[in-house]
Amino acid sequence: MAIRPGVLAAAAFLGLAAVAAAVPSLLSGDPLAADPLHVLQAPSAAHWFGTDQLGRDVFDRVVHGARHSLAIGLAATTIAVTAGVLLGVLAGLSHRYADEAITRGFDALSAFPLLLLALLFIAIAGPGTVSLIIAIGIATLPHYARVVRAQTFVVRRAGYVTQAVAYGGSRARLVVRHVLPNVLGPVPVLAMIGLGEAVLAAAGLSFLGMGPQPPSPEWGAMLSDGRGYLRIAWWASVLPGLIVTLTVISLTVTGRHLQHRFEGRDPR
Numbered sequence: 620m621a622i623r624p625g626v627l628a629a630a631a632f633l634g635l636a637a638v639a640a641a642v643p644s645l646l647s648g649d650p651l652a653a654d655p656l657h658v659l660q661a662p663s664a665a666h667w668f669g670t671d672q673l674g675r676d677v678f679d680r681v682v683h684g685a686r687h688s689l690a691i692g693l694a695a696t697t698i699a700v701t702a703g704v705l706l707g708v709l710a711g712l713s714h715r716y717a718d719e720a721i722t723r724g725f726d727a728l729s730a731f732p733l734l735l736l737a738l739l740f741i742a743i744a745g746p747g748t749v750s751l752i753i754a755i756g757i758a759t760l761p762h763y764a765r766v767v768r769a770q771t772f773v774v775r776r777a778g779y780v781t782q783a784v785a786y787g788g789s790r791a792r793l794v795v796r797h798v799l800p801n802v803l804g805p806v807p808v809l810a811m812i813g814l815g816e817a818v819l820a821a822a823g824l825s826f827l828g829m830g831p832q833p834p835s836p837e838w839g840a841m842l843s844d845g846r847g848y849l850r851i852a853w854w855a856s857v858l859p860g861l862i863v864t865l866t867v868i869s870l871t872v873t874g875r876h877l878q879h880r881f882e883g884r885d886p887r
Contacts, residue, residue, distance in 0.1 A: 626876045629869035636866055639685035647682035650675065650836040659852040669854040671845060677855055680836035681862050687837040688863070691752055691830065692818035698756030699817075700810050703763025708798060710764070711771025722768070725761040733758045733820055738829070746829045755820050759813055766809060770802035808878045815870030822863045838863050 639646055654674035662669045668677035710721040728736065737754035744750040775798065824830055825839025833840065838859050845855030 622876070626872055629872040632865055632869045633873060636685050636689060636869075639682045640689045641686075643683045643686055647679040648676065650680040650683040651834055652676070652679075659848060659855070661852075662854055662858075668858045669852065671841075671855045672848055672852070677841075677858060680841060681838070681859050684836040684838045684841060684859070685862075687748075687831055687835060688818055688821055688825075688839070688866075691748065691755070691821040691837075692814050694752045695755035695759065695817045695821065696810055696814045698753065699760040699813065700763050700806060702756065703760040704767050704799075704803065704806065706760070707764040707767025708771050708802065711768045711802075712775060712798070718768075725764055728758065729761045731758070733816070734823055737820060737824055738827075741824070741829050746832075748831050751821060751824055751830045754824070755817050758820070759817060762813065763806060763809060766805060767802050770805070771798060774798050774801045805878075805881060808874060808881050811877060812871055812874035815867040815874070818870070819863065819867050 643650075652675060654670070656674065657666070657670050658674045659672060660666055660670045660674075666676050666678065668681060671677055671680070706721060706725075710718045713721065731739070733755070736758040737751070740754040740757060741750050744753070821830060822837075822839035822842065825837050826843045828840075828843065830839060831837045833844070841859040842856050842863075845852065845859070848855055849857075
């Protein structure tokens, strides 16, 4: 089955983003090097994305910013997936009242918009990268938990689980050997799509000053730094914003393609 050009382009962009995050020095120079003689220069052969208000190369900062932005999104998604899987399995295997209590907790978290819930947590814990990661992780975990809970209900009624119970298997053994391996199928695909949401949320919160602090080259912080110069140096904000947009779109397109493949549908 042929893969659409859009999916290939998204995968290629994500590959470049991964290289930028892993080894940024291969693609760019020092993101903190300021040059007062070349302040707010337009994009050119010398500076592909132009320079900012301190004369720093915007392309260098975007490349190095991939490590911060993608790491925050990946860490937050890892927290959300881990907690969501554990709580989803717990809810799916618990008695009615415990399941109801856990599910109502998911509903309470989902009642708040992601950014509002994250801002509430950061207001309590204080700004910073760690608080930002935990806040986004907590705000996005209900989605994974609900999917795993639904899968757990299906698996717990399966014949092989009933047979294992009849043979006297312990509850812990049932969970590890039968439940978890059979409920985790859709989770990696959902995590790919959720990673885009986490990256976008991280950029939005960093734009508000809740993430890595200057002079860290984080994408959302770069948007905030350049907003005061939009009339005379649009590239300082627009180009980092374009990279955020392309990253989120690429993650979503790739995740949707994998989801269609997992569900056995024609991804075209």
